[in-house]
Amino acid sequence: MSVMHVNSVIIRNSTLFSLLKHVKVLKPCSNVLKSLGRTRHISNTNSLNKIITIDNDDDFMLKVMNSDNPVIVNFHAEWCEPCHILTPKMKELIEPNNNVDLAIVDVESHAELVHTFEVKAVPAVIAVRNGLVVDKFVGLVDANMIENLISKLDKKKQT
Numbered sequence: 001m002s003v004m005h006v007n008s009v010i011i012r013n014s015t016l017f018s019l020l021k022h023v024k025v026l027k028p029c030s031n032v033l034k035s036l037g038r039t040r041h042i043s044n045t046n047s048l049n050k051i052i053t054i055d056n057d058d059d060f061m062l063k064v065m066n067s068d069n070p071v072i073v074n075f076h077a078e079w080c081e082p083c084h085i086l087t088p089k090m091k092e093l094i095e096p097n098n099n100v101d102l103a104i105v106d107v108e109s110h111a112e113l114v115h116t117f118e119v120k121a122v123p124a125v126i127a128v129r130n131g132l133v134v135d136k137f138v139g140l141v142d143a144n145m146i147e148n149l150i151s152k153l154d155k156k157k158q159t
Contacts, residue, residue, distance in 0.1 A: 050094060052103040057112055064103050070129040070153035073103045075119045082140040083123045090125075093146050099154045127153055 052063045052071065064071045074090055076083035087104065094102045107114050107122055117126055117133070127135040127149055135149060 050097075050101045051091060052101055054103055054105050054110065054113075057110070060103070060105070060110075060113055064128055065131045067101060067128070069099055069101045070127065070134075071101045071103050072149065072153070073105060073117075073126045073128060075105050075107050075114065075117070075122055075124040075126075077107045077122050080122045086123045086125075086140055089143060090146055093143060093150060097150055097154060100150050125149075129153060 054060050054063065064073060072090065072094065074083075074087055076087055090102055094100055105113055107119060113119075117124075121138050123140065124138045125136060126133050135152065137145065137149075
């Protein structure tokens with residue numbers, strides 16, 4: 001599911017956004033949604049900002065290593081089937097937590113980060129707090145292990 005930022009409003013459905021940008025005379029949003037025959041939730045909360053997209057190495061330093069919040073970094077690849085299971089589960093479990101963020105790093109686009117963090121297989125997950133790697137795991141894990149990692153990072157933030 002893609003997330004788009006449009007005039008400080010987050011629209012979670014790229015299809016809806018595509019339809020709206022082609023409307024020459026905008027009707028009130030509720031009429032447009034009714035005409036589509038379905039309702040969409042539009043949110044401007046910060047909870048969706050917890051998913052960090054990494055564009056380059058400097059971006060990683062700024063958004064992960066220098067973050068005030070602990071960050072779980074998910075190294076994944078589009079061709080990796082376990083990654084397609086783990087990434088959505090991690091997003092789901094992190095979203096309700098206000099103190100832990102998730103960074104998603106595509107291994108194909110960020111070879112330097114893969115080398116730096118010695119990623120040998122995907123999915124690989126590292127937990128970063130105060131610029132230090134405090135935990136890691138490789139492979140597909142169950143939800144309890146992810147929840148425990150989130151809880152551990154959240155508790156360390158509070159102490």
